[in-house]
Amino acid sequence: MKAVAILNIALSVLFTLCYLYQAVYLFVPFLKRKQKEVRCPVVLHRYGVLISARNEEAVIGHLIRSIREQNYPRELVTVFVVADNCTDDTARVAEEAGAVVYRRFDKQHVGKGYALDFLLQQIYRDYPREAFDGFFVFDADNILDVNYIAEMNRTFSQGHRIITSYRNSKNYGDNWVSAGYSLWFLRESRYLNHARMLLGTSCTVSGTGFLVHREVLEKFGGWKFFLLTEDIEFSVRSVIEGERIAFCKDAVLYDEQPTSFHQSWLQRLRWAKGFFQVFRKYGLALTKALFKQRRFACFDILMIIAPSMLLSVLAVLATLCAVVAGALAGVDVKPAVEALAAALGNGYLLLFVVGLITLVTEWDQIHCTPARKAIFLFTFPIFQFTYFPITLAALVSRVEWKPIVHKEVKTLAEIRGEARKVG
Numbered sequence: 525m526k527a528v529a530i531l532n533i534a535l536s537v538l539f540t541l542c543y544l545y546q547a548v549y550l551f552v553p554f555l556k557r558k559q560k561e562v563r564c565p566v567v568l569h570r571y572g573v574l575i576s577a578r579n580e581e582a583v584i585g586h587l588i589r590s591i592r593e594q595n596y597p598r599e600l601v602t603v604f605v606v607a608d609n610c611t612d613d614t615a616r617v618a619e620e621a622g623a624v625v626y627r628r629f630d631k632q633h634v635g636k637g638y639a640l641d642f643l644l645q646q647i648y649r650d651y652p653r654e655a656f657d658g659f660f661v662f663d664a665d666n667i668l669d670v671n672y673i674a675e676m677n678r679t680f681s682q683g684h685r686i687i688t689s690y691r692n693s694k695n696y697g698d699n700w701v702s703a704g705y706s707l708w709f710l711r712e713s714r715y716l717n718h719a720r721m722l723l724g725t726s727c728t729v730s731g732t733g734f735l736v737h738r739e740v741l742e743k744f745g746g747w748k749f750f751l752l753t754e755d756i757e758f759s760v761r762s763v764i765e766g767e768r769i770a771f772c773k774d775a776v777l778y779d780e781q782p783t784s785f786h787q788s789w790l791q792r793l794r795w796a797k798g799f800f801q802v803f804r805k806y807g808l809a810l811t812k813a814l815f816k817q818r819r820f821a822c823f824d825i826l827m828i829i830a831p832s833m834l835l836s837v838l839a840v841l842a843t844l845c846a847v848v849a850g851a852l853a854g855v856d857v858k859p860a861v862e863a864l865a866a867a868l869g870n871g872y873l874l875l876f877v878v879g880l881i882t883l884v885t886e887w888d889q890i891h892c893t894p895a896r897k898a899i900f901l902f903t904f905p906i907f908q909f910t911y912f913p914i915t916l917a918a919l920v921s922r923v924e925w926k927p928i929v930h931k932e933v934k935t936l937a938e939i940r941g942e943a944r945k946v947g
Contacts, residue, residue, distance in 0.1 A: 539836075542827055550881060552719035566681045568596075569657040571673065571735075572647060573603045575623070576639040578927045580664035581613045583780070587666050588621035590936060596673040602656070605664075606643040609634070614664075635925040637754035640747040648746070656738055662777070663732040665930035667694065667939065669776040676735050676775045684770035685737035686762055688717060688729050689777050694932045694939050696900075697892025698783045703900035704907025705781035705788070710889065711882040713773070721771040726821035728759040728769060728828065733777035740767065751805065752925060753798025760806045760829060763821050764813045776889075778939055780932040789914060791928055796833075796911070796918035803829045833915045840864070840912065868909075875905035891939055 573591060577584050588603055603623040607615035615625045626646045628639060640661065647656075658680060660673075672689070679687050690713045693706035709730065717727040732755075740762070741747065749757040762769060782788040807829065814822035843864050850857040879901050883890070890897055 539832065542830075542832070545824070546716070549719035550715050550878070552722050553714060556722045564682050566678050568600055569677055569680060570600045570655065571602070571658055571660055572656040573601060573660045573662065574640055574643055575603065575605045575618075575662050575664055576608055576636050576643065577605055577610070577614050577618065577664040578608045579610050579612045579614060580930060581617045582933055583930045584614055584664040585617050585621045586933060586935060587662060587664055587668075588618060588623050590668045591673075592622055593670060594668065594673045595670050596677065601673065604643055604647060606639045608639040633750075635750060635752070635754070637747060637750040644741065644746045654738070658735050658737045659741060660735050661732065663779060665694075665780040665932065666732055667778045667934065667936050669936065672775045672777060676772050679770055679772040679775075680735060680737075684768070685740050686729070686734065686767055686769045687772050688727055688734040688769060689772050689775035691730060691733055692776055692778045692889055694778045694780045694934055695783065696781075696890050697896040698781075700900055700903035700907060701785055701788050702781040702783050703896070704904055706890070707879050707882055707900070707904050708908070710886045711878060713771075714882060714886060717771040718773050720824070721773070725819075725824060726763055726768045727771045728825060729755045731755045732779060733775075751798055751801045752794045752923060753802060756799065756802050756829065757806070760802055760810060760825055763819075763825050764806065764809055766817065768821065778936070780930050782928060787928060790926060792911065792914050793918050793921065794923050794925060796915050797921070797923040799829055800831065800918060803831060833911055834919060837912050837916050871909070872905040875908050876901070879904040
């Protein structure tokens with residue numbers, strides 16, 4: 525029992541030393557409200573929009589319309605869609621909405637990374653090299669605020685080569701699962717990426733809603749990121765290569781979160797497995813870059829991909845095994861049980877506080893009734909605790925990329941008016 529207690533104390537000290545800086549991030553937006561901006565004229569750039577879609581006929585038309593309705597010159601934005609192994613009318617719906625569509629049928633190379641690289645290679649073949657200054661990447665279920673591209677272009681004009689945006693949700697108030705995702709992404713936008721931007725370090729790309737300079741993609745030879753979490757792989761590779769990922773807080777994107785726990789389990793299982801893959805492939809190179817470049821961004825993203833959740837799970841399992849073994853041997857296990865309960869209680873409280881801070885500051889950005897906002901704050905830590913079994917399953921499971929079914933067909937006006945309609 526003493527060995528387990530020492531192990532838990534050592535892990536607690538280690539985690540505190542490694543992740544205390546993220547607690548500091550919580551205070552940065554309050555203490556440093558404005559970032560130093562390079563005064564540059566806003567140039568109207570030409571953009572290509574990359575959308576990978578697999579059986580997304582229900583939602584893709586809304587995304588393309590939200591792109592075409594931007595407060596930005598329509599003639600400077602070309603929407604490209606790869607209909608990836610589709611068995612529905614995704615391609616037709618996208619074409620009718622005004623997109624340039626390429627069809628891809630490849631059952632051997634499955635995943636968003638392969639589809640995006642295929643799409644880029646078709647664009648490189650059919651368009652001049654300098655036809656576009658940068659490329660946006662969206663998921664088919666996304667909806668953009670009308671000023672999204674204009675705000676991203678403002679940041680792009682300041683010289684930033686990779687830019688991510690503020691990620692909001694279409695369906696925060698559906699249930700505790702969608703709210704758990706949504707609150708986490710809001711926290712990531714406000715208290716991770718925004719804080720990083722204010723401090724002048726590098727942000728990370730999170731799945732969808734980002735802009736990449738043409739030259740960055742050319743340097744990589746296209747979209748050569750094929751792991752289960754291709755967004756994190758891209759972020760890590762970019763940081764290793766010395767790129768800085770910026771954040772545009774005024775560019776707001778809405779996407780749909782799963783509501784089924786089963787679907788959520790499969791998606792987060794893929795994410796957890798993908799993080800293991802990224803750490804295995806890039807952990808050493810990132811560590812070397814940390815000492816060579818001496819950039820805090822290298823340490824930050826190393827902590828993101830490090831298997832800290834796995835260590836937490838193993839520590840909990842070790843404690844439980846020690847409690848069972850001690851009980852069978854007639855040893856007093858009450859102190860160990862109390863320590864485990866206290867650790868879980870403190871974890872719940874910590875996540876609750878993080879969720880509360882995010883909820884209060886982003887209250888007006890969350891489009892559901894006040895009652896649901898309050899209720900789902902209490903389930904937020906529980907949602908995060910479900911990563912424990914997911915992480916353990918990812919360690920021993922063979923995981924493949926599978927598409928998420930999207931069905932939230934809403935316009936921007938409907939998303940923003942949802943609280944009034946439900947209330």
